[in-house]
């Protein structure tokens with residue numbers, strides 16, 4: 604990178620969102636992969652992009668990194684065009700495809716990539732520490748396990764001194780322990796004030812590791828907010844209790860309730876306002892036993908949001 608690009612990178616950094624996507628559109632032939640995606644990510648946030656197969660997550664991520672241009676809409680990373688931010692070393696990526704160069708050590712490979720960024724790249728030991736793979740420095744890249752390779756890819760994403768990393772399904776095909784190690788490295792990186800955007804099919808991972816979740820379905824953002832908010836938007840909480848001979852219509856009319864299920868004498872209400880539902884139940888003097896109030900899990904939220912968007916004509 605040239606000196607002027609570095610100073611411009613610093614100068615344009617102040618106050619700009621880490622990611623700003625405005626009305627992105629991308630088609631491949633007749634397939635409308637992305638249809639008006641818009642979101643912003645603040646510096647320091649960790650954001651999960653969640654969606655079913657073919658939702659448009661990878662296409663969005665590739666455009667964010669400047670790998671191909673959108674047909675319409677615009678993207679800025681730290682106030683810069685994506686290619687410029689990537690060249691400046693501000694942004695690193697871990698994509699699904701791409702083999703690591705064989706027959707070199709981890710330290711050599713990270714050093715090679717760091718070298719392409721010039722003098723502003725952090726020292727290799729620092730990057731290895733950040734990715735929590737200092738113990739792998741002398742190991743040959745082609746002798747590593749799948750989980751170790753993913754952490755090396757993470758180190759490569761950080762090799763230019765990135766303040767934003769974009770990870771496309773980083774834990775796909777990893778075992779539980781490898782996932783745990785990779786998430787730990789990413790969370791520690793984020794805790795230093797860096798920004799992380801990742802796509803995932805694992806709803807639990809989004810819930811566990813992201814400050815915010817953006818749900819994409821059929822090329823559009825159908826929900827964007829903290830996991831709690833998304834769960835609430837999709838039907839919120841369940842109120843369950845044991846009760847015989849309850850009239851489902853009467854229960855459906857209670858405040859907040861949008862679904863009533865009765866199974867073997869146990870009633871399960873899905874509600875957007877569990878406080879109001881429970882208060883109304885108590886006020887009605889219904890004899891209830893084993894009352895339970897629980898958050899709907901993210902899986903339910905995701906399915907509900909996806910089907911709601913299809914019914915709403917987004918599909």
Ligand SMILES: Nc1ncnc2c1ncn2[C@@H]1O[C@H](COP(=O)(O)OP(=O)(O)OP(=O)(O)O)[C@@H](O)[C@H]1O
Nearest residue numbers: 631634635636654655656657658659660661662663
């Ligand atoms: N290079 C391409 N050529 C043709 N169609 C493509 C191309 N890339 C993506 N698509 C199509 O665009 C749509 C969105 O794909 P994309 O890979 O962005 O989805 P995704 O949400 O990342 O899915 P997954 O979770 O399965 O990776 C799909 O219908 C896909 O088949």
